[in-house]
Amino acid sequence: MTVANQKGGVGKTTSTVNLAAALALHGLKVLVIDLDPQGNASTALGVEHRSGTPSVYEVLIGEMSILDATKTSDQSPNLLCVPATIDLAGAEIELVSMVARESRLKEALTDEVLNELGVDYVFIDCPPSLGLLTVNALVGAHEVLIPIQCEYYALEGLGQLLSNIELVQAHLNPTLSLTTILLTMYDGRTKLADQVAEEVRQHFGEVVLRTIIPRSVKVSEAPGFGQTVLTYDPGSRGSMSYLDAARELAERGAKESR
Helix, strand or coil: CEECCCCCCCCHHHHHHHHHHHHHHCCCCEEEEECCCCCHHHHHCCCCCCCCCCCHHHHHCCCCCHHHHCEECCCCCCEEEECCCHHHHHHHHHHHCCCCHHHHHHHHCCHHHHHHHCCCEEEEECCCCCCHHHHHHHHCCCEEEEEEECCCCCCCCHHHHHHHHHHHHHHCCCCCEEEEEEEEEECCCCHHHHHHHHHHHHHHHHHEEEEEEECCHHHHHHHHHCCCHHHHCCCCHHHHHHHHHHHHHHHHHHHHHC
Protein backbone atom coordinates (compact mmCIF):
# COMPACT_ATOMS: atom_id res chain seq x y z
CA MET A 1 0.00 0.00 0.00
CA THR A 2 1.49 3.32 -1.10
CA VAL A 3 0.78 6.34 1.12
CA ALA A 4 0.84 9.36 -1.18
CA ASN A 5 -0.10 13.02 -1.36
CA GLN A 6 2.16 15.58 -2.99
CA LYS A 7 1.11 18.18 -0.42
CA GLY A 8 3.48 18.34 2.51
CA GLY A 9 2.28 18.27 6.12
CA VAL A 10 -0.88 16.23 5.58
CA GLY A 11 0.16 13.35 7.84
CA LYS A 12 1.62 10.91 5.29
CA THR A 13 4.55 9.70 7.36
CA THR A 14 2.63 9.95 10.63
CA SER A 15 -0.18 7.82 9.21
CA THR A 16 2.24 5.33 7.63
CA VAL A 17 4.18 4.59 10.82
CA ASN A 18 1.20 4.64 13.18
CA LEU A 19 -1.00 2.40 11.01
CA ALA A 20 1.96 0.04 10.64
CA ALA A 21 2.57 0.05 14.41
CA ALA A 22 -1.13 -0.52 15.13
CA LEU A 23 -1.28 -3.53 12.79
CA ALA A 24 1.95 -4.88 14.33
CA LEU A 25 0.35 -4.51 17.76
CA HIS A 26 -2.50 -6.74 16.56
CA GLY A 27 0.05 -9.44 15.68
CA LEU A 28 0.47 -8.76 11.95
CA LYS A 29 3.94 -8.40 10.45
CA VAL A 30 4.41 -5.09 8.65
CA LEU A 31 7.17 -3.70 6.44
CA VAL A 32 7.54 0.07 6.04
CA ILE A 33 9.56 1.25 3.04
CA ASP A 34 10.74 4.81 3.61
CA LEU A 35 10.95 6.51 0.21
CA ASP A 36 11.27 10.05 1.55
CA PRO A 37 14.88 11.36 1.62
CA GLN A 38 14.08 13.16 4.89
CA GLY A 39 13.84 9.73 6.52
CA ASN A 40 11.11 10.72 8.98
CA ALA A 41 9.45 7.29 8.92
CA SER A 42 12.81 5.69 9.75
CA THR A 43 13.20 8.13 12.67
CA ALA A 44 9.72 7.42 14.04
CA LEU A 45 10.37 3.67 13.91
CA GLY A 46 13.68 4.07 15.74
CA VAL A 47 15.72 2.76 12.80
CA GLU A 48 19.26 4.00 12.02
CA HIS A 49 19.37 6.04 8.79
CA ARG A 50 22.67 7.92 8.78
CA SER A 51 24.40 8.27 5.42
CA GLY A 52 26.15 5.00 4.58
CA THR A 53 23.50 2.82 6.29
CA PRO A 54 22.14 0.11 3.95
CA SER A 55 18.94 1.70 2.70
CA VAL A 56 16.27 1.91 0.02
CA TYR A 57 18.70 3.93 -2.10
CA GLU A 58 20.94 0.88 -2.64
CA VAL A 59 17.84 -1.18 -3.39
CA LEU A 60 16.65 1.25 -6.10
CA ILE A 61 19.98 1.45 -7.86
CA GLY A 62 20.29 -2.34 -7.80
CA GLU A 63 23.21 -2.70 -5.39
CA MET A 64 21.31 -4.52 -2.66
CA SER A 65 18.34 -6.77 -1.99
CA ILE A 66 15.48 -5.53 0.19
CA LEU A 67 16.31 -8.43 2.54
CA ASP A 68 19.75 -6.92 3.22
CA ALA A 69 18.42 -3.40 3.75
CA THR A 70 15.55 -4.34 6.10
CA LYS A 71 15.90 -3.51 9.81
CA THR A 72 13.63 -4.42 12.70
CA SER A 73 12.13 -1.50 14.66
CA ASP A 74 13.06 -1.35 18.34
CA GLN A 75 9.35 -0.93 19.10
CA SER A 76 8.12 -4.32 17.89
CA PRO A 77 9.58 -7.48 16.35
CA ASN A 78 6.60 -7.37 13.96
CA LEU A 79 7.62 -3.97 12.61
CA LEU A 80 10.24 -3.91 9.85
CA CYS A 81 11.65 -0.93 7.99
CA VAL A 82 13.76 -0.29 4.91
CA PRO A 83 15.24 3.09 5.92
CA ALA A 84 15.85 6.16 3.76
CA THR A 85 19.17 8.00 3.95
CA ILE A 86 20.04 11.40 2.53
CA ASP A 87 21.61 9.55 -0.45
CA LEU A 88 18.05 9.09 -1.68
CA ALA A 89 17.87 12.83 -2.45
CA GLY A 90 20.04 12.26 -5.53
CA ALA A 91 18.26 9.08 -6.57
CA GLU A 92 15.65 10.90 -8.67
CA ILE A 93 18.41 12.19 -10.94
CA GLU A 94 20.30 8.89 -11.03
CA LEU A 95 17.15 6.93 -11.86
CA VAL A 96 16.42 9.02 -14.96
CA SER A 97 19.07 7.26 -17.04
CA MET A 98 18.34 3.75 -15.73
CA VAL A 99 16.52 0.98 -17.55
CA ALA A 100 12.91 0.49 -16.33
CA ARG A 101 13.38 3.46 -14.00
CA GLU A 102 9.71 3.51 -12.92
CA SER A 103 9.68 -0.11 -11.76
CA ARG A 104 12.94 -0.44 -9.79
CA LEU A 105 11.06 -0.86 -6.51
CA LYS A 106 8.57 -3.32 -8.00
CA GLU A 107 11.44 -5.49 -9.26
CA ALA A 108 12.95 -5.51 -5.75
CA LEU A 109 9.63 -6.33 -4.04
CA THR A 110 9.33 -9.88 -5.40
CA ASP A 111 7.01 -12.50 -3.92
CA GLU A 112 10.08 -14.48 -2.82
CA VAL A 113 11.40 -11.50 -0.84
CA LEU A 114 8.02 -10.85 0.80
CA ASN A 115 7.60 -14.53 1.65
CA GLU A 116 11.05 -14.67 3.18
CA LEU A 117 10.30 -11.60 5.30
CA GLY A 118 6.91 -13.14 6.16
CA VAL A 119 5.06 -9.82 6.05
CA ASP A 120 1.29 -9.33 5.92
CA TYR A 121 1.38 -5.63 4.94
CA VAL A 122 3.82 -3.37 3.13
CA PHE A 123 3.47 0.41 3.48
CA ILE A 124 5.46 2.70 1.19
CA ASP A 125 5.92 6.23 2.50
CA CYS A 126 6.33 8.75 -0.35
CA PRO A 127 8.04 12.14 -0.51
CA PRO A 128 5.78 15.22 -0.91
CA SER A 129 6.19 15.33 -4.70
CA LEU A 130 5.07 13.49 -7.81
CA GLY A 131 8.59 12.62 -9.02
CA LEU A 132 10.19 9.29 -9.87
CA LEU A 133 10.28 8.09 -6.26
CA THR A 134 6.50 8.44 -5.94
CA VAL A 135 6.02 6.83 -9.36
CA ASN A 136 8.17 3.88 -8.19
CA ALA A 137 5.96 3.60 -5.11
CA LEU A 138 2.78 3.60 -7.24
CA VAL A 139 4.17 1.02 -9.67
CA GLY A 140 5.31 -1.22 -6.80
CA ALA A 141 1.99 -1.28 -4.92
CA HIS A 142 -1.51 -2.72 -5.33
CA GLU A 143 -3.30 -0.02 -3.36
CA VAL A 144 -3.04 3.70 -2.66
CA LEU A 145 -3.90 5.36 0.64
CA ILE A 146 -4.26 9.15 0.53
CA PRO A 147 -4.21 11.11 3.80
CA ILE A 148 -6.21 14.34 3.53
CA GLN A 149 -6.08 16.96 6.26
CA CYS A 150 -9.37 18.50 7.39
CA GLU A 151 -8.27 22.03 6.58
CA TYR A 152 -8.70 24.72 3.97
CA TYR A 153 -7.25 23.80 0.54
CA ALA A 154 -7.40 20.12 1.53
CA LEU A 155 -8.52 19.02 -1.93
CA GLU A 156 -6.26 21.38 -3.83
CA GLY A 157 -3.71 19.52 -5.91
CA LEU A 158 -5.51 16.23 -5.35
CA GLY A 159 -6.69 16.19 -8.98
CA GLN A 160 -3.08 16.05 -10.12
CA LEU A 161 -2.35 13.08 -7.85
CA LEU A 162 -5.48 11.26 -9.06
CA SER A 163 -4.56 11.81 -12.70
CA ASN A 164 -1.05 10.50 -11.97
CA ILE A 165 -2.57 7.39 -10.41
CA GLU A 166 -4.70 6.93 -13.54
CA LEU A 167 -1.62 7.31 -15.77
CA VAL A 168 0.25 4.68 -13.75
CA GLN A 169 -2.81 2.39 -13.96
CA ALA A 170 -3.00 2.85 -17.74
CA HIS A 171 0.67 2.41 -18.58
CA LEU A 172 2.65 0.80 -15.77
CA ASN A 173 0.53 -0.93 -13.14
CA PRO A 174 -3.02 -1.98 -14.12
CA THR A 175 -3.59 -3.64 -10.71
CA LEU A 176 -3.24 -0.33 -8.82
CA SER A 177 -6.35 1.10 -7.18
CA LEU A 178 -7.20 3.93 -4.81
CA THR A 179 -8.75 1.98 -1.95
CA THR A 180 -8.39 4.21 1.09
CA ILE A 181 -8.64 7.85 2.10
CA LEU A 182 -7.83 8.80 5.68
CA LEU A 183 -8.97 12.12 7.12
CA THR A 184 -6.26 13.59 9.37
CA MET A 185 -5.66 16.64 11.59
CA TYR A 186 -9.35 16.95 12.43
CA ASP A 187 -10.16 19.78 14.82
CA GLY A 188 -13.68 19.29 16.18
CA ARG A 189 -13.87 22.90 17.37
CA THR A 190 -14.01 24.26 13.82
CA LYS A 191 -16.91 24.16 11.42
CA LEU A 192 -14.40 24.01 8.57
CA ALA A 193 -13.12 20.56 9.63
CA ASP A 194 -16.66 19.15 9.41
CA GLN A 195 -17.24 20.82 6.04
CA VAL A 196 -14.03 19.36 4.59
CA ALA A 197 -14.79 15.89 5.99
CA GLU A 198 -18.29 16.05 4.51
CA GLU A 199 -16.99 17.25 1.14
CA VAL A 200 -14.39 14.44 0.97
CA ARG A 201 -17.02 11.82 1.90
CA GLN A 202 -19.44 13.12 -0.74
CA HIS A 203 -16.71 13.08 -3.39
CA PHE A 204 -15.07 9.74 -2.59
CA GLY A 205 -17.81 7.76 -0.81
CA GLU A 206 -16.91 4.33 0.56
CA VAL A 207 -13.18 4.79 -0.03
CA VAL A 208 -13.00 7.16 3.00
CA LEU A 209 -12.36 5.40 6.32
CA ARG A 210 -14.99 6.04 9.01
CA THR A 211 -12.23 6.74 11.54
CA ILE A 212 -10.93 10.31 11.58
CA ILE A 213 -7.52 11.18 13.05
CA PRO A 214 -7.78 14.20 15.39
CA ARG A 215 -5.23 16.98 15.73
CA SER A 216 -3.05 15.82 18.60
CA VAL A 217 0.02 17.17 20.36
CA LYS A 218 1.07 13.62 21.27
CA VAL A 219 1.00 12.50 17.62
CA SER A 220 3.26 15.47 16.73
CA GLU A 221 5.62 14.92 19.67
CA ALA A 222 6.20 11.17 19.25
CA PRO A 223 8.68 11.25 16.28
CA GLY A 224 10.92 13.63 18.28
CA PHE A 225 11.46 10.72 20.66
CA GLY A 226 12.06 8.24 17.83
CA GLN A 227 8.70 6.58 18.47
CA THR A 228 5.23 6.09 17.05
CA VAL A 229 2.39 7.58 19.10
CA LEU A 230 1.33 4.04 20.04
CA THR A 231 4.60 3.56 21.93
CA TYR A 232 4.95 7.16 23.11
CA ASP A 233 1.46 7.55 24.58
CA PRO A 234 -0.69 4.43 24.06
CA GLY A 235 -3.74 5.91 25.81
CA SER A 236 -3.91 9.18 23.85
CA ARG A 237 -6.72 10.07 21.45
CA GLY A 238 -4.31 10.00 18.53
CA SER A 239 -3.12 6.52 19.43
CA MET A 240 -6.66 5.18 19.81
CA SER A 241 -7.69 6.71 16.48
CA TYR A 242 -4.83 5.03 14.62
CA LEU A 243 -5.71 1.71 16.27
CA ASP A 244 -9.31 2.14 15.05
CA ALA A 245 -8.17 3.11 11.55
CA ALA A 246 -5.84 0.09 11.38
CA ARG A 247 -8.63 -2.23 12.50
CA GLU A 248 -10.89 -0.80 9.81
CA LEU A 249 -8.13 -1.25 7.22
CA ALA A 250 -7.58 -4.88 8.24
CA GLU A 251 -11.33 -5.64 8.22
CA ARG A 252 -11.63 -4.22 4.71
CA GLY A 253 -8.70 -6.33 3.55
CA ALA A 254 -10.23 -9.46 5.10
CA LYS A 255 -13.54 -8.80 3.31
CA GLU A 256 -11.85 -8.38 -0.04
CA SER A 257 -9.81 -11.57 0.29
CA ARG A 258 -12.91 -13.70 1.04
